[in-house]
Amino acid sequence: MTDAPPKMSARDVSVFYGDKQAVKNVSIQIDMDKVTAFIGPSGCGKSTFLRTFNRMNDTVASARVEGLVTLDGEDIYSPAMDVVQLRARVGMVFQKPNPFPKSIFENVAYGPRIHGLAASKPDLEGIVESALNRAGLWEEVKDRLQDSGTALSGGQQQRLCIARAIAVDPEVILMDEPASALDPIATAKIEELIGELRGRYAIVIVTHNMQQAARVSQRTAFFHLGELVEYGETDAMFTAPRMERTKDYITGRYG
Template identity: 85%
Template sequence: MTETAPAPANDTGHKMSAKNVNVFYGSTQAIRDVSIDIDMDHVTAFIGPSGCGKSTFLRTLNRMNDTVASARVEGDIRLDGEDIYSPSMDVVQLRARVGMVFQKPNPFPKSIYENVAYGPRIHGLAASKADMDGIVERSLKRAGLWEEVKDRLSDSGTALSGGQQQRLCIARAIAVDPEVILMDEPCSALDPIATAKIEELIHELRGRYAIVIVTHNMQQAARVSQRTAFFHLGTLVEYGVTDDIFTNPRQERTKDYITGRYG
């Protein structure tokens, strides 16, 4: 039986809700009976030791596990009350609504402009070149990158620094006007200065999108999130207000992890 704490109440309702989620890779169970609610006005951090299931669970939220042949997901995951694993769900559309930023920056081998314009073009979000120019500029501004690249939009996205590439990937994710942004250890490959810029960006994007970040850096979780979920051995041990999780955890396993007794 999992030791899941009740999700914090939210007057505005939950953007995403997962109930009794189990994930299998072949015969191996990676996630056990996880239930959690994701709210629009909070950044939610997933923490826990390596291999605890936090990234695996994150990938269930926009069906990235569909790309793994042996993966099987059981349980109920809803976006605005809609079952995202329903046969009628358009997965391409789902991934536009629930965008993902990966651990290693992965810009397309295209220009900075085309990296951002790619999604809006596929989804038909721009009726003209002027519309597309507006989307690209707005997305790069929201990602805190516009001033650094506005005079070289035709340069390759892969020529940017690591931190700039990660902000370009965030601009690419938000260009299709998502509702949720999933970030899988977005700063682990970055230096401290680039990391600080990404954390500042997360603060600025909060409330505009529901944001979920997987991080192995507990200080980062404490800095950027309002809700924290602690995973261990594929289970959700505890979920609650970030300050409470770090200063007054309910579960002994959470306390042991926070104080560095294992992990």
């Protein structure tokens, strides 16, 4: 059996903020059917690198990205790439839940509406219900879709943000420490959700929690001081890391 081509790949990617280099020549492949975790101490470049996959660094005036990042083999930094379209295909969930100050329904309907994905109101309602279902939230909110999204609990807000990301039918979902602001029960729900979404989307999660990486991912990339130190199967990395720096981090010698 031939391996499927990677969904996304980065080749020799570096990111600079002004004169400071935050990410140094990172190459990695993101597969469709696996959850990939980025781990490493705070400030090691993992979130900055994650943001190169949907050009979120474009929003930072001093940021500059070098190298090649592709989605289905297409250069996402090429002038021909429509960034709005790219961000529909590569969705993002942030560390702090950030629902729009609108109703639960409107939070999820927003993307499909601006991208013209629904031909009619019943269509749109179907998309919203499906996204909330996939995000494990429908049963909790179906009777209060007109309530404000900001009135939900933190864990529900984060699942609403995941529903919002998947409503436009993305191919890749980037998650930047999606559970770090949540309590253990809400965190467990987000982890369970990641397991359910695996295979339907390519998922990349940044986490500072090694146990979480071990639980939810099949591949792990360890970053340190802006460099990709090691990348491989999650089980192998946590049981028999190849690099001394990885071993030191995993055994708690620093970080």
